[in-house]
Amino acid sequence: MTAAMKIRNLHGWNVTYEEAGKIQEDLREKLVLHDEGVPGDIRLVAGADISYAKGEDLFYAAVVLLKFPELEIVEQSSLSERVTFPYIPGLLSFREGPVLLKAFEKLKMVPDVAIFDGQGIAHPRGFGLASHMGLFLAIPTIGCAKTRLAGAPRNEAGNRPGDYAHLILNDDVVGAVVRTKKNVKPVFVSQGHKIGLERSIEIILASCRGYRLPEPTRKAHLAVNRIREASDG
């Protein structure tokens, strides 16, 4: 996870909102949207999440690595850092990306695929958080968001776990609304980088254990909140 550091330094995160949008448009062309480098037999999946107190700029980030398909935690890393970039729909990666990348850099093992709490290409400029992280980490990534940012489901997803409906944006399939649990709102899955949609959906479903959100995301969420409260905040 060290190659990412060079790329990030070349990139630079101190940009205007307009420049950020332009960066996304440029980088989206570098995305690989098919299963490339994704082992046929995945053994390690990563989940990452951020937590912070309202009105505060101190962010806590945590990444957990789970053995797959057992989904047992085998490694995790975390850190806290000041963040000033505001939350702007469509530019989330510029706010949460830097600290998330640092958490990944502290890992000893490299995951076969990483799941992020946000969109992959189901984004206004086709370059959401998961895509951004995938390009910088140079590993397969999947976006698994709790709500919609862009696109519209072609139809309503069934109510059975595993049912899904394609997400359409500008006549393109950019993801899927996936039911991970019966009678519970579906999640928005989209490929981030180096992976295709069908494989992304398969991995998300195989990562669920009775809850709406996949285990990597849940575990990272629990971990980061546990760390934040233990840090007096």
Next chain:
DNA sequence: GCGACAG
């Protein structure tokens, strides 16, 4: 101008 808007 109006509505939408990941976390």
Next chain:
DNA sequence: ATCTTGTCGC
């Protein structure tokens, strides 16, 4: 995302 109490449903 965070804050926050109770409440409805399987």
